[in-house]
Each structure stands twice: as C-alpha cells, then as structure tokens.
Amino acid sequence: MNSGDTAWVLTASALVLLMTIPGLAFFYGGLVRRKNVLSILMQCFIIVCVISLQWVLFGYSLAFGPDFHGIIGTLEWAGLAGVGAAPNSNYAATIPHSAFMIFQAMFAVITPALIIGAYAERVKFPAFLLFTVLWATFVYDPLAHWVWGAGGWLKSLGGLDFAGGIVVHVSSGISALVLALLLGKRVGYNHKPIRPHNLPFTVLGAALLWFGWFGFNAGSALAADGLAATAFVNTNTATAAAGLAWALIEWRHNGSPTILGAATGAVAGLVAITPACGFVNPMNAMLIGIIVAFVCYIAVAVMKGKLGYDDSLDAFGVHGVGGTVGTLLTGIFAQKAINPAGADGLLFGNLHTFGIQCLMLVVTVVFAAIMTFIIFKIVDAAIGMRVEEKNEIIGLDLTQQSEAAYTVIE
C-alpha cells in the first residue's frame, strides 16, 4: 500500500464527481431554455444519487467482480462484500480496493449523465430514472467489464482505453444518438431557433469539466507517479489545442470566434484524449486535439443539420464522435516508449493495435445501440419516454419538478 497513491486516487475520485455536479450539470443547464434548466440540474444530481447506490448494491460487482466467461462480473461483491481496505492486485496493488471502487463509481455516474444531452427538454422524469438504471446495469456495467474488468474479453485482446474513451464516451454518445432518433425532435425545432439561455453557466460548466477531467484521466494511472503526470500533461495539451482550433475554425467559417465554440472544442479535446492520455507523447496529444476539433465541428455544425436529428446538446456530436476519434487515434499514436504497459500504434509500425481499436469500437457501437433501442422500447411501453406536447411547451421545470429557476416578479 502506498499512501501517496491512495491520497491521489481519493482526490481524483472527488474531482470526477465534480465533473457531473456541477460541471456537466451547468454545461448542459446553460444550453437549454430557461424553462428547462432545473430539469437538467435535477437529472444530473439524481444520477449521482441513484448510480452511487446502484454501484454499491450490485453495479461494481457486475463490472469488476469475479469474471464469468469474460462477459460479466458475478454478484460475489454485491453490497461491496469483500471490497474493503485490502488492495486488489488485479486492479491496483498499492491502494485500498475500496478506493479503486469509489473512483470507478464516479465514472459509472457520469456516463449515463452524458446521455442527458440527447433527450434534454422533452423526457419524462420517471422514464429518465428507469432508463438510467437499466442503461447503467445492462450497458455500462457489462461494457466496463469487457474493457476493464479482470478477465474481460476485450481487455484480454489488448485493446487500449486509458481512461474511458470507449466505455464512457463512445457508449454514451452512441446511445445518445439512438435516443435522439427514437425520441424525435423537440417541438418547434425546425421553425424557430432554440437558443442557450445562459452561456456563462455553460462556460462555467466546461471549465469545471476541464478541471475535474485531470482526476478522470490522470487518476486513471491509479498511482501518483510518472504515468499520472504524463496523462495530466496530455490532457491539458489536447484540450488547449482543441479549444483554440474550434474557435479558429468557426472564426474562418462564420466570421466570429465564439465562447460556446471554444468551450465545446475544449470538451471535444478532453473526450478525444481520454483513451489516449496514458499512451501518447505531448506533441501527438496536441495533434489529437486539433483533429478532434475539426471532426466534431463538422459533426455538430454541418452533419447534424443535414441529417436532421435533434441531439439537443450534442451528446453524440461531442462524446460519440470525439470518443470515436480518440479511440482510433490511440491506435495510431500509442507508443510503448511512453507506457510500457501499453502497445505501439500504427505510427510505430503496429497494425495489430489499430485493428483491436477498430474492433472495440464496432463492438461498443453495436452493443450500445441495440441495448439502448431495447431499453427505450421497454421504458416507452411501460411509462412513455416523452412528455406530452403541452408539458414540453410549458417546460420541464414546472411540469416535472414543479419549480421554476427564475422569477419574473419577486
């Protein structure tokens, strides 16, 4: 056991919590209309409550518990039985098993919260709750086991995902797209502009995401060591490059650099460097940031409009597309010189790693899409996913939460 490692992983866990609330909550909350801001804050907040409990009760055991044929963990660790102060050498030999568990809990929390961006402003609260629990149990937990769990079948193949590009961002991003397509557009989406109600909230949220992401990425080293520092430096470098690149692209394309653009670019950079941050050198991290800004810009500003789906807050455009770019680029830029436990990528003469990355991607996309489709159909049949049109127009704050964020008269 190492007290430095333990201190860092516990701190990193708190940083990742900060990403969901208030980071993501305000990032998304600022982007919706004023009548829906509380619904977003509520969804993010209650996900922290619900998934924290799901994780303790059985989620952690499904994802990381003793392996069952490479596809799922058994329920042996349900209720955190046997998950205590003693380290588990399969995951992290120098910190308490419970520290590893709570770090992973924060990842399990933020992943379904990312999907909120796709169904924002039109989902029924009870349907959101049921969907979230089912999705965490039947999509996130198995996928986390495949990629990260001891004995997981994708882990055994040698796929590279340092901090969750596949498990967190591709899975939530693809599910977001499926949901946006199934749920349909918001009322009035094609007729009048739906403008963000508070961009300062969004910028505040993006900045907190950037801050918390150091816990997410550098914490994934699971030790306070050189690898953590590498991940930290790469995270900051790629994010800075992507934020600047996005602003420059739209300056050229639309005539003005916007703060929403710079913030969105930074988040896309954070997403793309997530799988790569422990495997690449800083110059390639910069390149990853620049590339993802271009690709996500096209996805969000060009493709979404042409294809006509209403991914309200670009959960797919930023997390799905950014995660895909990051996963593929990890297979290109990874090098053993940076992390001996990793692998060499395409650029360093190893086609195999790139092939595994593509396979992981395809498996995740297909699995998450099909499962999300099934879960949507179940929840829609049971409760109905979407609010009535009248309630959507009044707003979710009043109709789902019975409260209002802002008053007109005191």
Place this chain on the structure above:
Amino acid sequence: MKLVIAIIQPHKLEAVKRELEAVEVNLMTVTNVLGQGRQKGVTEIYRGAKEAGGLLNKVRLDIAVNEDFVEPTIDAVTRGAHTGSVGDGKIFVVELAQCIRISTGERGGVAIG
C-alpha cells in the same frame, strides 16, 4: 394630454434623458424591450448553427405630457437619439384619456407634471 412612447437605442438613453431634462420633462417610465425594425435583428451563431433575425435590445420611454410639452418632448428625444442610421428608433404619440396621481387623487393635466 398625450402619451409619448419613444423606442430608442439603449446607449442613447443618457443623452435622451439630458435633452428631456433641458426642456423640463422629468417624469418618465423606462423599460428594456426587444424589437425589430428596419435595422433587422443580429445574426447569432451557436455551434455553427446561424440564427438570423434575433430581436435587438431597445429602450422604451413612456412619457405623459400636457399639450404644450408634446413638441418639445419630441424634439428632445430626437436630438438625444438621432444618429441618422436605421435603428435609431421611433416615437409614437397617442391620446391620453386620463391621468390620476395616486398619492393625492388629482386628475388631468395637473396630475401629469
């Protein structure tokens, strides 16, 4: 009695107030409003999606005056708000049927000033 309603550029409010004070018109109600005239709106861009024709911020002044103050008020607002470009705003003058000062119950022209 007339009600003079002036829609002006927000940054011209101080100049208009100075001009009104100069002709001894000191009572007014000021509100922030949104509007769109010949100036059209401004184009806003969110994540690359252009949204043309957003409404512009304007300031509205409601000024109730007696007949002999109508022209001086119009002139004062014009002097303060004029730049010669589209978007300077408009002045509407409407008949005012009655005016009651709540504190004293006075009615008509005496209640205005």
